[in-house]
Amino acid sequence: MKEAPDIAAIAALAGDPARANMLTALLNGEALTASELALEAGVTKQTASSHLTKLAAGGLVKVEAQGRHRYYTLADADVAGLLETLMGVAARAKALRTKPGPKDEALRHARLCYDHLAGDLGVGLYDAFVRNKWISPQRDGSVQLTRLGRAKVSSFGVEMTALEAGARPLCRGVPGLERAAASSRRRGGRCAAGCVFRARLGEPEGQIARAGIYAHR
Amino acid sequence: MKEAPDIAAIAALAGDPARANMLTALLNGEALTASELALEAGVTKQTASSHLTKLAAGGLVKVEAQGRHRYYTLADADVAGLLETLMGVAARAKALRTKPGPKDEALRHARLCYDHLAGDLGVGLYDAFVRNKWISPQRDGSVQLTRLGRAKVSSFGVEMTALEAGARPLCRGVPGLERAAASSRRRGGRCAAGCVFRARLGEPEGQIARAGIYAHR
DNA sequence: TTCATGGTTCGATCCTGATCGAACCATATG
DNA sequence: CATATGGTTCGATCAGGATCGAACCATGAA
Numbered sequence: 001m002k003e004a005p006d007i008a009a010i011a012a013l014a015g016d017p018a019r020a021n022m023l024t025a026l027l028n029g030e031a032l033t034a035s036e037l038a039l040e041a042g043v044t045k046q047t048a049s050s051h052l053t054k055l056a057a058g059g060l061v062k063v064e065a066q067g068r069h070r071y072y073t074l075a076d077a078d079v080a081g082l083l084e085t086l087m088g089v090a091a092r093a094k095a096l097r098t099k100p101g102p103k104d105e106a107l108r109h110a111r112l113c114y115d116h117l118a119g120d121l122g123v124g125l126y127d128a129f130v131r132n133k134w135i136s137p138q139r140d141g142s143v144q145l146t147r148l149g150r151a152k153v154s155s156f157g158v159e160m161t162a163l164e165a166g167a168r169p170l171c172r173g174v175p176g177l178e179r180a181a182a183s184s185r186r187r188g189g190r191c192a193a194g195c196v197f198r199a200r201l202g203e204p205e206g207q208i209a210r211a212g213i214y215a216h217r
Numbered sequence: 218m219k220e221a222p223d224i225a226a227i228a229a230l231a232g233d234p235a236r237a238n239m240l241t242a243l244l245n246g247e248a249l250t251a252s253e254l255a256l257e258a259g260v261t262k263q264t265a266s267s268h269l270t271k272l273a274a275g276g277l278v279k280v281e282a283q284g285r286h287r288y289y290t291l292a293d294a295d296v297a298g299l300l301e302t303l304m305g306v307a308a309r310a311k312a313l314r315t316k317p318g319p320k321d322e323a324l325r326h327a328r329l330c331y332d333h334l335a336g337d338l339g340v341g342l343y344d345a346f347v348r349n350k351w352i353s354p355q356r357d358g359s360v361q362l363t364r365l366g367r368a369k370v371s372s373f374g375v376e377m378t379a380l381e382a383g384a385r386p387l388c389r390g391v392p393g394l395e396r397a398a399a400s401s402r403r404r405g406g407r408c409a410a411g412c413v414f415r416a417r418l419g420e421p422e423g424q425i426a427r428a429g430i431y432a433h434r
Numbered sequence: 435t436t437c438a439t440g441g442t443t444c445g446a447t448c449c450t451g452a453t454c455g456a457a458c459c460a461t462a463t464g
Numbered sequence: 465c466a467t468a469t470g471g472t473t474c475g476a477t478c479a480g481g482a483t484c485g486a487a488c489c490a491t492g493a494a
Contacts, residue, residue: 006307007231007237007240007241007300007303007304007307008231008232008234008236008237009232009307010303010310011229011230011231011232011237011303012228012229012233013228013232014224014225014228014232015225015226015228015229015230015231015232017225019225020224020225020228023224024224059306059309059310060306060310075309075310076309078302078305078306078309079306081302082299082302082303082306085295085298085299085302086224086228086299087224088295088299089227089276089295089296089299090223090224090226090227092276092292092293092295093227093275093276093277093292128370128373128374129373131374132373132374153345156345156346156349157348157349
């Protein structure tokens with residue numbers, strides 16, 4: 001478990017209220033100065049400086065100096081995603097008891113959008129692709145684009161270049177996932193690796209695949 | 218910023234090395250006893266007990282008693298997702314310097330699988346759907362299933378029930394995202410809300426949509 | 435019933451890190 | 465050049481929480 005300390009390090013960075021406030025303030029994509037972030041966090045400029053140094057060292061934020069101003073932004077979309085995930089987990093854990101502000105409402109809504117109609121279309125497409133035998137779920141959990149399917153998507157105008165892996169499955173079974181895949185199948189659920197493709201086409205983000213990894217006892 | 222403390226609370230839970238080790242040990246979906254988790258974390262049983270109480274109170278794990286044994290599992294797939302996201306951020310932040318063990322390799326590989334061929338097919342399908350005018354990206358960033366598209370997916374055998382919202386767009390523009398959407402469009406990138414659908418069909422998880430929210434300065 | 439084992443609770447210890455005042459450096463403006 | 469403002473660094477303080485030994489409770493097996 002060599003990895004845990006590093007996970008802990010990142011999590012610990014977001015685990016401080018002041019730093020969490022700063023990160024959240026940066027979620028809308030604007031770049032804020034150290035002073036502004038100090039205000040957001042409700043701490044002094046020196047405390048803010050100390051925190052921001054840590055966030056930058058930890059790779060959660062980027063800083064760009066413009067004259068005497070230091071503009072901070074989230075390091076990348078993954079950090080934003082992390083914050084969103086935290087929000088989601090917090091909400092489910094009922095840790096989120098207060099009504100979020102407008103900005104958070106927008107994020108909430110965006111997430112609802114993810115889980116809505118587009119998801120249904122993706123699911124529908126996957127099922128239809130299977131029924132029409134355009135893709136073939138494999139025993140090992142992978143999904144194969146069939147000859148028929150190749151012809152079909154080609155007829156849609158899909159560029160075949162990236163898909164021209166011959167008989168190569170779209171998603172190969174993963175050694176560590178075999179057991180989980182088998183387990184998931186027995187439960188009448190979709191297999192893990194197969195669900196990778198399905199996740200691509202419409203399920204809530206990664207949930208199915210994680211459900212595969214995450215075999216309920 | 219009422220939300221930040223709750224985010225911080227969740228993050229802080231994962232921010233302790235012992236707890237992080239425990240959570241990671243549970244990532245493969247197995248249920249582990251308190252004693253096993255104590256071993257995983259390298260702490261005494263009493264310390265483990267204390268930690269597990271917090272994790273359970275925070276909603277990150279679930280516990281099920283069987284006789285004198287207490288089996289712990291991750292609370293849900295979102296928690297697993299959170300851990301994965303943390304791993305991803307840690308990896309990008311170069312905080313991850315050691316070579317992960319086999320189990321982690323499987324997770325890594327699963328993620329590679331996500332970002333691979335299935336993604337290409339999804340992207341290809343989206344583009345083809347647009348080119349064929351089966352879906353129509355709207356000015357406000359939403360995506361509309363066209364009359365033609367409805368007929369098409371219906372011909373695939375896709376159940377129309379969930380999609381029978383008439384002229385309702387698959388993904389409506391979000392008020393808070395309009396500016397970001399416009400901004401993203403100007404950059405030659407895909408719009409935010411439109412990319413919700415696209416994300417469904419193949420882009421790395423939520424990245425595009427977040428990129429939209431996250432407007433680079 | 436006794437003993438073993440799993441797990442919780444209590445209390446004391448101590449380390450870590452957030453915090454801020456003071457001082458200093460860097461930049462901008464009049 | 466002097467003053468104002470943005471931001472960093474240093475050092476001292478102290479609260480919080482991880483930790484573990486001891487004790488206790490709960491369950492299982494002989």
